[in-house]
Amino acid sequence: PYCYRCPLGLEYPSCDVRCATLVRRHIAEKPNVSALVFEPVLGAAGVIVPPPGYWERIADACQDGGVLLVADEVLTGGGRTGAFLASELFGIEPDLVTLSKGTASGFPFAVLAGRAELLRRPEAATSGAYASTYASNPLGIAAARATLEVVERDRLIDRVRVLGEIMEDRLRVLESRFPQLGQVRGLGLLWGLEFVTDPVGRAPAPETARAVYTTALDLGLRTSLGGHILRLAPPFTLDEALLEEGLCLLEKALERVIA
Numbered sequence: 001p002y003c004y005r006c007p008l009g010l011e012y013p014s015c016d017v018r019c020a021t022l023v024r025r026h027i028a029e030k031p032n033v034s035a036l037v038f039e040p041v042l043g044a045a046g047v048i049v050p051p052p053g054y055w056e057r058i059a060d061a062c063q064d065g066g067v068l069l070v071a072d073e074v075l076t077g078g079g080r081t082g083a084f085l086a087s088e089l090f091g092i093e094p095d096l097v098t099l100s101k102g103t104a105s106g107f108p109f110a111v112l113a114g115r116a117e118l119l120r121r122p123e124a125a126t127s128g129a130y131a132s133t134y135a136s137n138p139l140g141i142a143a144a145r146a147t148l149e150v151v152e153r154d155r156l157i158d159r160v161r162v163l164g165e166i167m168e169d170r171l172r173v174l175e176s177r178f179p180q181l182g183q184v185r186g187l188g189l190l191w192g193l194e195f196v197t198d199p200v201g202r203a204p205a206p207e208t209a210r211a212v213y214t215t216a217l218d219l220g221l222r223t224s225l226g227g228h229i230l231r232l233a234p235p236f237t238l239d240e241a242l243l244e245e246g247l248c249l250l251e252k253a254l255e256r257v258i259a
Contacts, residue, residue: 004182028064036068041075041081041190044075046227056090070096075190083157097111097113103147156236163243164186170244171247177254179199193212194228195229208258
């Protein structure tokens, strides 16, 4: 659901979310589909946020066809998008969810969560069914418990929503100032900046993205570079002053590269 570069050559909302219709067709026409594994927000692919209605339509098709809906929330789970699960923001309830990374502050840890009627089925109770590399690691479990306690105690998901609004406002201003910053998109404290050679042709500009990345790094701001896209994912615990400082450094980097 990459609206900025729609593979169907359409534009939202006049497209009527045709991409979701195509996925629904695959689900309906292929009786051997058992599960659909998905990222609510595509992370490494460039922080691609699906348009309203996309996941809702696909989730309905999965429910109608008896297809399990499995959310990969390794990146987004734990509150990064402003809800504990990004799936919540799209109004869907997956059958199974995978979590990791932020849920234990970076310690090796992973979760498979799901509906009780699924996880307790006889087919899922065979020996080794839930075996994994990090299963039952006491340090990882302790780190996860401590992390989730702090998230709840300090109401950090509420903080994500507040800081996310600040980020969006500031990034939208930068998007309007710099033509080579083709699109800014994200949710909560997860944002992607897509760089292009010009706003009309939208040809990817990885050189520009790398120049902004290295310039920001020299100024003291670390981002994540992937091709022609920069990803921003600051920690939940930063305050407004520190967020403002980081955004100012990003603005300086853009000014130096795109003068």
